[in-house]
Amino acid sequence: MIGLARAFGGALIFSLPMLMTMEMWWLGFYLDRFRLSLLLILNIPLLVLLSRHAGFEETVEWREDLRDASIAYGIGILASGVILYLLGIVRYDMPLDEIVGKIAIQSVPASIGALLGRSQLGGRKAESPGGPEGEAYASEMFLMAIGALFLGLNVAPTEEMILISYKMTEWHAVGLVALSVSLMHGFVYALEFKGQSPLLPGVPWWSVFLRFTVVGYAVAVLVSLYVLWTFGRTDGASAMQVLMAVVVLAFPASLGAAAARLIL
Known part of the structure; x- marks a missing residue:
């Protein structure tokens, strides 16, 4: 439960600037649905790999990473929906497509923040995987891609x-x-x-x-x-x-x- 609370806090800290940015609200409304869907799909393996580096807990199997990634995505969606509703950006009288779009686009940075909340708020530092030097190098490039x-x-x-x-x-x-x-x-x-x-x-x-x-x-x-x-x-x-x-x-x-x- 402490890990989930840290994840929710990480989701808010890392996504709040975007949750309060007007351009992100409009993107959720008019962004091409194929491009938005592609971003949401690509975020899944990204979260799985990030879980291996800095997830809620130390993981051994990829199934555990997939579970943590799914939890982080769920927390990102929940945090985005709650904040957008409290800010009056999402309302019940809006079309369902607009509500889903606004929450979906915000859930990507929020889910990343949820996973990073463990390493940043809980003191766990991401670790490069053991093995050949090539794997460690790929890990470094992956972390840089996350930051970018x-x-x-x-x-x-x-x-x-x-x-x-x-x-x-x-x-x-x-x-x-x-x-x-x-x-x-x-x-x-x-x-x-x-x-x-x-x-x-x-x-x-x-x-x-x-x-x-x-x-x-x-x-x-x-x-x-x-x-x-x-x-x-x-x-x-x-x-x-x-x-x-x-x-x-x-x-x-x-x-x-x-x-x-x-x-x-």
Whole structure:
């Protein structure tokens, strides 16, 4: 019961900014149902994998992870529905499709927060799986993708993301990419934050930079592109406009990816 209470608290803490954002309310109303359904379906294996790293409890079998993921999804739906109702965003006189859409889109970040509530509020740190080095590397990339997705979901629905991309020039974009990569590397390796990853003896800095920072930024870019497509931000836009929007969104997404490596 304590774990479930922490999960509910995590769902609120991690999703409250989006629960109180007008663009997220409207997305639940008009977002293409195929893209929304795809996001909801993809969230299931994401939660299962996240449960293995930082779930409600230590798990041994994948069935336990699936159970915890289902509980987290249920808590995310419940928390989203309760808060949206108390805020007056969801009402009984609304069409059922609108109610379901508004709660469904909010349940994704809320369910992630529910699972992370255990590690953040309960003191459990996510652990990389044992086994070959490749598995540990894939685990690191997964955690970075989680961080990128979570922070990307916070800002992608806002009009400011598109407005900024229109105001920027190509040189602004190059500078923002350089800043994003530099901050990612600095947060994890250079600035001595709590939880940062130490450089192993004998491993050159450029090897770590290429294998983790550059690849991690590429993960943030892919996550940003997917989120923008899901929210319809790429519809009718030119390739250059999409690229600029991705660069803008990848800035907070890359910081989320770096923070995930520090926190989780």
